[in-house]
Amino acid sequence: MLLKRKRLTLRTGIELAPFVDILFLLVTYFLMNATLANNPSIKIELPKSDTSQAAETQPLMVLINQENQIFVNEKNVALKDLGKTVADLVKDKEKDQVIIRGDKRSSYQMVISVMDELNKAGVTRFNLATDK
Numbered sequence: 001m002l003l004k005r006k007r008l009t010l011r012t013g014i015e016l017a018p019f020v021d022i023l024f025l026l027v028t029y030f031l032m033n034a035t036l037a038n039n040p041s042i043k044i045e046l047p048k049s050d051t052s053q054a055a056e057t058q059p060l061m062v063l064i065n066q067e068n069q070i071f072v073n074e075k076n077v078a079l080k081d082l083g084k085t086v087a088d089l090v091k092d093k094e095k096d097q098v099i100i101r102g103d104k105r106s107s108y109q110m111v112i113s114v115m116d117e118l119n120k121a122g123v124t125r126f127n128l129a130t131d132k
Contacts (some may be wrong), residue, residue, distance in 0.1 A: 059100050062126075064106045099127050099128075
């Protein structure tokens with residue numbers, strides 16, 4: 001009685017199930033990060049500064065683009081209406097902070113005019129945003 005031996009065979013190939021799982025996790029990760037990124041619809045290029053600091057709270061943003069248009073909360077506002085708009089949005093004028101984000105190609109006079117309007121509205125705390 002001879003027993004016939006079975007031959008062991010090596011399975012060669014790549015298991016696809018773990019690969020698909022990892023691929024699914026990577027796709028999910030990148031989709032979540034892409035949709036949660038803060039991408040404002042108004043494109044401005046900030047000037048550079050060596051001493052800039054990150055803000056601690058979420059202040060009101062006043063944007064000035066390269067065409068000298070003013071935006072508050074991504075809504076276009078005329079310079080003459082800026083004081084009233086900001087006064088309506090800022091609750092505590094002594095403590096709340098307003099950040100002026102001016103494009104480096106915007107005119108210096110427009111930035112000064114915005115600061116004047118903020119002062120007239122009673123806002124005492126505002127900063128100019130820069131990139132480090």
